[in-house]
Amino acid sequence: MLPSDIYSGFLLSSPTHSFCPRWPIMDSYSDLDHLSHEKPVAPTSSPEDVLHKVFGYESFRPLQGDVVHELVGGGNAMVLMPTGGGKSLCYQIPAMVRPGTGVVISPLIALMHDQVAALRQLGVRAAFLNSSLAPEQARDIENALLQGELDLLYCAPERLLQPRMLSLLEDASLSLFAIDEAHCVSQWGHDFRSDYLGLSVLAERFSHVPRIALTATADERTRREIAERLSLTDARHFISGFDRPNIQYRIAAKTNANKQLLDFIRSEHPGDSGIVYCLSRNKVEATAALLQKNGYTALPYHAGLPAEQRAHNQERFLREDGVIVVATIAFGMGIDKPDVRFVAHLDLPKSLEAYYQETGRAGRDGNPSTAWMVYGLQDVIKLRQMLEGSQGNDTFKRVERQKMDAMLGLCEITTCRRQALLRYFGDQLDERCGNCDTCLTPPETWNGTDAVRKALSCVYRTGQRFGVNYVIDVLRGVDNERIRQAGHQAITTFGIGAELTATQWKSVFRQLVANGYLRADPEGYGALQLTESCRPVLRGEVALELRKDPERKAVSKTSAGRAGNKAPITDPEGWEALRRRRKELADEQGVPPFVIFHDATLQEILERRPATLEEMAQVSGVGAAKLERYGAIFLEVLGELEQSQGSVQRQEEHSGI
Structure with a gap:
């Protein structure tokens, strides 16, 4: 189902x-x-x-x-x-x-x-x-x-x-x-x-x-x-190859998801169109409201909305610039908008297929775009509980576990994300891509063997009946009423992990769950339980390198796109004039602007400055029908620009500027 x-x-x-x-x-x-x-x-x-x-x-x-x-x-x-x-x-x-x-x-x-x-x-x-x-x-x-x-x-x-x-x-x-x-x-x-x-x-x-x-x-x-x-x-x-080199893949540990999302959009994609995916309808509504409060045109999209409102929100997303849709996975399939500059995930997708499909809605025009995601331990626990509690048979669950493990593996990998993503689909990238977060800011690793053994032991000593926050409190020796009532201040693992902060321990547990050493209670109460995989670790037969979760600086938008980078617009006035005329034509016909001409075609028109229909016909994306329908219109815009900019230049020369 x-x-x-x-x-x-x-x-x-x-x-x-x-x-x-x-x-x-x-x-x-x-x-x-x-x-x-x-x-x-x-x-x-x-x-x-x-x-x-x-x-x-x-x-x-x-x-x-x-x-x-x-x-x-x-x-x-x-x-x-x-x-x-x-x-x-x-x-x-x-x-x-x-x-x-x-x-x-x-x-x-x-x-x-x-x-x-x-x-x-x-x-x-x-x-x-x-x-x-x-x-x-x-x-x-x-x-x-x-x-x-x-x-x-x-x-x-x-x-x-x-x-x-x-x-x-x-x-x-x-x-x-x-x-x-x-x-x-x-x-x-x-x-x-x-x-x-x-x-x-x-x-x-x-x-x-x-x-x-x-x-x-x-x-x-x-x-x-x-x-x-x-x-x-x-x-x-x-x-064909699966590689989308213009998309920059970024995955970070979830700390304060709302703040992280706002910082990401403000620093890298102000004014851009984007999609934010959330797992639940309530989170969609709350996130859209947060973005609206902070000055963004953000629209919710999920199956609980009336059909008319969904259609209206989709309409605005396609026709207007700078609209952000916050959505469940109900939104996206078949959306042919070429200039989506970012796709953000606030919750973990269930598989790499879903992740690739959803992130692929960014940058269809080949220009630099970002696939950005934050995820945390609770995401992993929730998805694993949903899977184990599903009505699927054993074969279904086994396949879905494999898919989820591959998704988690991409999140925790310390090497090139693009290479791992392509490898999953049977594609090959011989060298590191240079356009994912692990290439741009390689993560540090540390020998976490002792910390892992402490964590696993504490889960065992507390009876495999408690969630991650409780186990971390025991490890760090927190003296509170709940721990005293359970008698866990007297067990051997109480206070043995005081050298790490609670945030660092959350990173350890996230990686243990992601890599299958721990699992969430399938009954749905969030208790951590040991798996068979942890036995060699507890016996000291396996050493584990863990990924550090560093404080990351925002990656500059100008660094995005190891391929397909477009030169910055050298004539902003001309660019806006062409876009404005395109929008007018689109509104007259009731279609999105990109149906008239894609951005790439407008950019080439601006660069080439054709003066005749014959020259306009040489622009990529201008076929015979569009040449007949729109050629003269855009030539007129270019002529007005030439006249206007020439007049400004003469005034500057005359005034000695």
Whole structure:
């Protein structure tokens, strides 16, 4: 059973038009009449022609071209690329080159709306079928499919599997099937959706139609399961590297989480868009209120909010600059906002898959971004208790323990975090990344063998019935009524740990729980208990090096990004003028600004200063449709800037400045 917060608010069976206001819903298929009823490029066009003329890019990224040509040639493919790696082009371009309509199975309404809106900006004949459409609107889309008037059609797995929809598809001319977020088919994955299991029907009923499955998050076990369940074992697999070098990974011990979060945002990301993840709804509300009190535009997002409010908050996050969403894991999947500059975790994710997926929402545009997290002993205890108390069978619990251990291992590692993260997904980084906290400020270690033996002994001597704070008080020889009542001032471990502070002992216990020497009472009372792993330590057969938790200085934002660093904006006035015009155009059309042009495209326009439409066409991200729609508008902005800045320069020269 999935936690309710994972998909609540986005389940395709529940929303109505009023819940998803950010894209104008088509009143009829005639809403697309401004687009040609012919394909925007000839069916005989090469993928490279489509890439350049429609999308405005000169060349494919690594593996993109190979995947595209495999599909254009009629083959099947399984694709694993990191978030922001360009997965969507791998099926969008073949769908436009091959005859027929490409059908994209997408899990969320938000994701469909984002991609369809962006494609229509490019002149591509794209539409979606989901529960946000009125019956007559859906019929118009279905007729367009049957008439061959669509390049791409997006729908949810639950709709696709309806007998009526399958029959409709059998009567249509199809160029391919694309199964997005394919990790949802894995029962071992963090985003499992039972409807994805039924997608094996595509291989049975449409064996002549090429199929492609895509995901950004899948370890080797999950990849095998995707291939088996979607009948893609014979397909070519395209595995790109998992590395997101523009993201700086940082994990710190939790001391005062609220203060740590505020210090992080103030010092490194003032005015930036970001996501803060919390485990509970109450914590989401409290954290959003804290940020609002400190002057930030912070909006809560969790399944307990009315659907209209969730949609409104998501709308603001996508359209406005500098908005921070504080959310449970209900938020994020399918959010295609490219300029999220930070993702912060105030609670420990359950697995590295979840951590990678959530942090991957930062920096989709390739610019420097931060994945920041604080975690503490109580996080570890809470997650372990939740796992042991779950209704899963022994196999499920064993797999989940392995995933949790890998997550904890990343937190406590003293070597490069990126190397460890990539290694988990079967990827390799030969050298330290230089862009994670353990590379930038290598942690100190200390021989904690004696401290560990004292800690384990004290847990044993107190009967394995008490939580960490009580055991630390006994170790440090605190004389209080509770300890006297229990008689623990008379045991041999009372006062043997006075050389360490309470904070230092918390670090010791956190690492002992994280590394499996202690566990939390599965009954849920928080008592620490010994595990079999601690026997060699107690017998003196094992020496342990522990990680010190130093006082860390904030890492300068300018140091972020060992790759993908962008030069600072040298013309702030011009930058703001372009962004302002983009925002006006976006508001007029009811779409987020990045659907008009990504920041990277605006930056290149500012740097190149094109003077003609021909020069504007050379800017990356300016395809034929956007050139026709927006080229003259942005040339006018540049002309006004040139005039304004020239006037200022003349005045300065005249005044002798």
